[in-house]
Amino acid sequence: GAVVSQHPSWVICKSGTSVKIECRSLDFQATTMFWYRQFPKQSLMLMATSNEGSKATYEQGVEKDKFLINHASLTLSTLTVTSAHPEDSSFYICSARPGTYEQYFGPGTRLTVT
Amino acid sequence: AQSVTQLDSQVPVFEEAPVELRCNYSSSVSVYLFWYVQYPNQGLQLLLKYLSGSTLVESINGFEAEFNKSQTSFHLRKPSVHISDTAEYFCAVTPIAGGSYIPTFGRGTSLIVHP
Numbered sequence: 001g002a003v004v005s006q007h008p009s010w011v012i013c014k015s016g017t018s019v020k021i022e023c024r025s026l027d028f029q030a031t032t033m034f035w036y037r038q039f040p041k042q043s044l045m046l047m048a049t050s051n052e053g054s055k056a057t058y059e060q061g062v063e064k065d066k067f068l069i070n071h072a073s074l075t076l077s078t079l080t081v082t083s084a085h086p087e088d089s090s091f092y093i094c095s096a097r098p099g100t101y102e103q104y105f106g107p108g109t110r111l112t113v114t
Numbered sequence: 115a116q117s118v119t120q121l122d123s124q125v126p127v128f129e130e131a132p133v134e135l136r137c138n139y140s141s142s143v144s145v146y147l148f149w150y151v152q153y154p155n156q157g158l159q160l161l162l163k164y165l166s167g168s169t170l171v172e173s174i175n176g177f178e179a180e181f182n183k184s185q186t187s188f189h190l191r192k193p194s195v196h197i198s199d200t201a202e203y204f205c206a207v208t209p210i211a212g213g214s215y216i217p218t219f220g221r222g223t224s225l226i227v228h229p
Binding site for chain 2: 091
Protein backbone atom coordinates (compact mmCIF):
# COMPACT_ATOMS: atom_id res chain seq x y z
CA GLY A 1 0.00 0.00 0.00
CA ALA A 2 0.85 3.73 -0.05
CA VAL A 3 2.25 3.88 -3.56
CA VAL A 4 3.04 7.14 -5.29
CA SER A 5 3.84 7.30 -8.96
CA GLN A 6 5.47 10.01 -11.03
CA HIS A 7 5.35 10.49 -14.75
CA PRO A 8 7.54 10.80 -16.67
CA SER A 9 10.50 9.22 -14.90
CA TRP A 10 12.85 11.22 -17.08
CA VAL A 11 12.42 13.94 -19.68
CA ILE A 12 14.67 15.94 -21.94
CA CYS A 13 13.37 19.21 -23.30
CA LYS A 14 14.69 22.20 -25.16
CA SER A 15 15.30 25.51 -23.49
CA GLY A 16 12.21 27.70 -23.55
CA THR A 17 9.66 24.90 -23.60
CA SER A 18 7.40 23.80 -20.75
CA VAL A 19 7.34 20.43 -19.06
CA LYS A 20 4.59 18.89 -16.95
CA ILE A 21 5.29 16.28 -14.28
CA GLU A 22 2.46 14.27 -12.76
CA CYS A 23 2.35 12.86 -9.26
CA ARG A 24 -0.33 10.33 -8.37
CA SER A 25 -1.20 8.54 -5.16
CA LEU A 26 -2.36 5.16 -6.41
CA ASP A 27 -4.01 3.57 -3.41
CA PHE A 28 -4.83 6.39 -1.04
CA GLN A 29 -6.16 9.90 -1.06
CA ALA A 30 -3.63 12.60 -0.37
CA THR A 31 -4.81 15.69 1.40
CA THR A 32 -1.40 17.24 0.91
CA MET A 33 1.29 16.80 -1.68
CA PHE A 34 4.80 18.16 -1.61
CA TRP A 35 7.20 18.95 -4.44
CA TYR A 36 10.92 18.73 -3.87
CA ARG A 37 13.98 19.41 -5.91
CA GLN A 38 17.17 17.50 -5.33
CA PHE A 39 20.61 18.39 -6.61
CA PRO A 40 23.32 15.73 -6.92
CA LYS A 41 24.62 14.50 -3.58
CA GLN A 42 22.36 16.90 -1.70
CA SER A 43 19.25 16.75 0.40
CA LEU A 44 15.74 17.50 -0.74
CA MET A 45 14.78 21.12 -1.13
CA LEU A 46 11.09 21.71 -0.52
CA MET A 47 9.66 23.78 -3.35
CA ALA A 48 5.99 23.93 -2.46
CA THR A 49 3.16 22.38 -0.53
CA SER A 50 -0.17 21.83 -2.22
CA ASN A 51 -3.52 21.00 -0.75
CA GLU A 52 -6.32 19.67 -2.90
CA GLY A 53 -8.52 22.43 -4.20
CA SER A 54 -6.42 25.33 -2.99
CA LYS A 55 -3.42 27.26 -4.19
CA ALA A 56 0.00 25.88 -3.50
CA THR A 57 2.21 27.42 -0.84
CA TYR A 58 5.66 28.10 -2.23
CA GLU A 59 8.85 28.20 -0.24
CA GLN A 60 10.89 31.34 -0.20
CA GLY A 61 12.94 31.77 -3.33
CA VAL A 62 10.81 29.49 -5.50
CA GLU A 63 9.22 31.30 -8.43
CA LYS A 64 5.55 30.40 -8.46
CA ASP A 65 5.10 31.68 -12.02
CA LYS A 66 7.84 29.39 -13.20
CA PHE A 67 6.90 26.29 -11.25
CA LEU A 68 3.15 25.95 -11.60
CA ILE A 69 1.53 23.48 -9.24
CA ASN A 70 -1.98 22.18 -9.59
CA HIS A 71 -3.57 19.81 -7.09
CA ALA A 72 -6.76 19.06 -8.96
CA SER A 73 -7.86 15.99 -7.03
CA LEU A 74 -7.03 13.98 -3.94
CA THR A 75 -4.88 11.66 -6.03
CA LEU A 76 -3.21 13.94 -8.56
CA SER A 77 -0.86 16.89 -8.42
CA THR A 78 1.09 18.33 -11.34
CA LEU A 79 4.20 20.45 -11.52
CA THR A 80 4.74 22.43 -14.70
CA VAL A 81 8.13 23.94 -15.32
CA THR A 82 7.46 26.85 -17.65
CA SER A 83 10.02 28.26 -20.06
CA ALA A 84 12.59 25.79 -18.85
CA HIS A 85 16.26 26.68 -18.85
CA PRO A 86 19.33 24.51 -18.32
CA GLU A 87 19.57 25.64 -14.69
CA ASP A 88 16.19 24.00 -14.10
CA SER A 89 17.73 20.62 -14.84
CA SER A 90 17.36 18.58 -11.68
CA PHE A 91 15.73 15.61 -10.00
CA TYR A 92 12.18 16.46 -8.98
CA ILE A 93 10.46 14.36 -6.34
CA CYS A 94 6.90 14.53 -5.13
CA SER A 95 5.44 13.10 -1.98
CA ALA A 96 1.87 12.56 -0.86
CA ARG A 97 0.48 12.65 2.63
CA PRO A 98 -2.72 10.80 3.46
CA GLY A 99 -2.98 12.09 6.99
CA THR A 100 -1.04 14.49 9.10
CA TYR A 101 2.50 13.24 9.49
CA GLU A 102 3.56 10.42 7.22
CA GLN A 103 4.42 11.03 3.62
CA TYR A 104 5.13 8.69 0.76
CA PHE A 105 7.50 9.57 -2.03
CA GLY A 106 7.31 9.13 -5.75
CA PRO A 107 10.26 7.66 -7.65
CA GLY A 108 11.34 11.04 -8.98
CA THR A 109 11.61 12.66 -12.38
CA ARG A 110 14.94 13.52 -13.95
CA LEU A 111 14.60 16.72 -15.99
CA THR A 112 17.32 17.71 -18.41
CA VAL A 113 16.99 20.99 -20.27
CA THR A 114 19.23 21.38 -23.30
CA ALA B 115 11.53 25.99 13.56
CA GLN B 116 13.30 22.69 13.33
CA SER B 117 16.73 21.65 12.17
CA VAL B 118 18.25 18.26 11.52
CA THR B 119 21.95 17.53 11.60
CA GLN B 120 23.44 14.43 10.08
CA LEU B 121 27.00 14.65 11.21
CA ASP B 122 28.49 12.26 8.70
CA SER B 123 28.16 12.98 5.01
CA GLN B 124 29.70 9.64 4.13
CA VAL B 125 30.16 6.41 6.08
CA PRO B 126 32.29 3.68 4.50
CA VAL B 127 32.06 0.26 6.09
CA PHE B 128 32.91 -3.32 5.23
CA GLU B 129 30.22 -5.89 4.63
CA GLU B 130 28.95 -7.63 7.77
CA ALA B 131 30.32 -4.89 10.00
CA PRO B 132 28.03 -2.85 12.27
CA VAL B 133 27.14 0.71 11.37
CA GLU B 134 25.63 3.75 13.04
CA LEU B 135 24.35 6.78 11.15
CA ARG B 136 23.94 9.75 13.42
CA CYS B 137 21.05 12.18 13.48
CA ASN B 138 20.52 15.05 15.88
CA TYR B 139 17.71 17.54 15.78
CA SER B 140 16.56 20.72 17.42
CA SER B 141 12.99 21.85 17.79
CA SER B 142 10.96 24.13 20.01
CA VAL B 143 8.03 21.68 19.86
CA SER B 144 7.68 17.92 20.04
CA VAL B 145 8.42 16.11 16.83
CA TYR B 146 7.95 12.83 15.06
CA LEU B 147 11.11 11.33 13.59
CA PHE B 148 11.76 9.43 10.41
CA TRP B 149 14.55 7.71 8.53
CA TYR B 150 14.32 7.40 4.76
CA VAL B 151 16.55 5.51 2.34
CA GLN B 152 17.21 6.58 -1.24
CA TYR B 153 18.77 4.30 -3.83
CA PRO B 154 20.39 5.90 -6.92
CA ASN B 155 17.93 7.68 -9.19
CA GLN B 156 14.97 6.74 -7.05
CA GLY B 157 12.67 8.49 -4.64
CA LEU B 158 12.80 8.11 -0.89
CA GLN B 159 11.47 5.06 0.91
CA LEU B 160 10.39 5.16 4.52
CA LEU B 161 12.74 3.01 6.55
CA LEU B 162 11.34 3.53 10.02
CA LYS B 163 9.59 6.08 12.16
CA TYR B 164 9.08 7.12 15.73
CA LEU B 165 5.69 8.52 16.61
CA SER B 166 5.19 7.43 20.20
CA GLY B 167 5.63 4.49 22.53
CA SER B 168 8.83 2.48 22.67
CA THR B 169 11.83 4.62 21.89
CA LEU B 170 13.47 1.78 19.97
CA VAL B 171 11.98 1.22 16.55
CA GLU B 172 12.92 -1.43 14.04
CA SER B 173 12.59 -1.92 10.31
CA ILE B 174 11.95 -5.16 8.50
CA ASN B 175 15.45 -5.29 7.02
CA GLY B 176 17.43 -5.18 10.24
CA PHE B 177 17.82 -1.46 10.86
CA GLU B 178 16.85 0.07 14.16
CA ALA B 179 16.81 3.56 15.58
CA GLU B 180 16.48 4.85 19.10
CA PHE B 181 14.84 8.09 20.03
CA ASN B 182 16.74 9.84 22.80
CA LYS B 183 14.81 12.88 23.93
CA SER B 184 17.42 14.18 26.33
CA GLN B 185 20.11 14.09 23.65
CA THR B 186 17.68 15.04 20.86
CA SER B 187 19.01 12.20 18.75
CA PHE B 188 17.61 9.49 16.53
CA HIS B 189 20.61 7.45 15.43
CA LEU B 190 20.19 4.64 12.94
CA ARG B 191 22.00 1.36 13.50
CA LYS B 192 22.43 -2.01 11.90
CA PRO B 193 24.49 -4.79 13.48
CA SER B 194 25.62 -6.32 10.18
CA VAL B 195 25.38 -4.50 6.86
CA HIS B 196 25.08 -5.91 3.36
CA ILE B 197 26.30 -4.63 0.03
CA SER B 198 22.68 -3.89 -0.84
CA ASP B 199 22.46 -1.40 2.02
CA THR B 200 24.63 0.99 0.04
CA ALA B 201 22.41 4.04 -0.37
CA GLU B 202 21.72 7.57 0.84
CA TYR B 203 19.98 7.83 4.20
CA PHE B 204 17.98 10.85 5.29
CA CYS B 205 16.78 11.70 8.76
CA ALA B 206 13.67 13.88 9.00
CA VAL B 207 11.51 15.45 11.68
CA THR B 208 7.96 16.69 11.55
CA PRO B 209 6.63 19.05 14.22
CA ILE B 210 3.61 17.75 16.07
CA ALA B 211 2.24 21.16 16.91
CA GLY B 212 2.00 24.30 14.86
CA GLY B 213 -0.41 23.29 12.16
CA SER B 214 1.76 23.03 9.08
CA TYR B 215 3.40 19.67 9.82
CA ILE B 216 6.07 20.44 7.26
CA PRO B 217 8.95 17.96 7.52
CA THR B 218 12.58 19.04 7.76
CA PHE B 219 15.25 16.80 6.26
CA GLY B 220 18.89 16.39 7.12
CA ARG B 221 21.55 16.65 4.44
CA GLY B 222 21.81 12.90 4.13
CA THR B 223 24.48 10.31 4.86
CA SER B 224 25.90 8.19 2.12
CA LEU B 225 26.43 4.64 3.38
CA ILE B 226 29.01 2.81 1.30
CA VAL B 227 29.38 -0.89 2.00
CA HIS B 228 32.57 -2.49 0.71
CA PRO B 229 32.94 -6.22 0.10
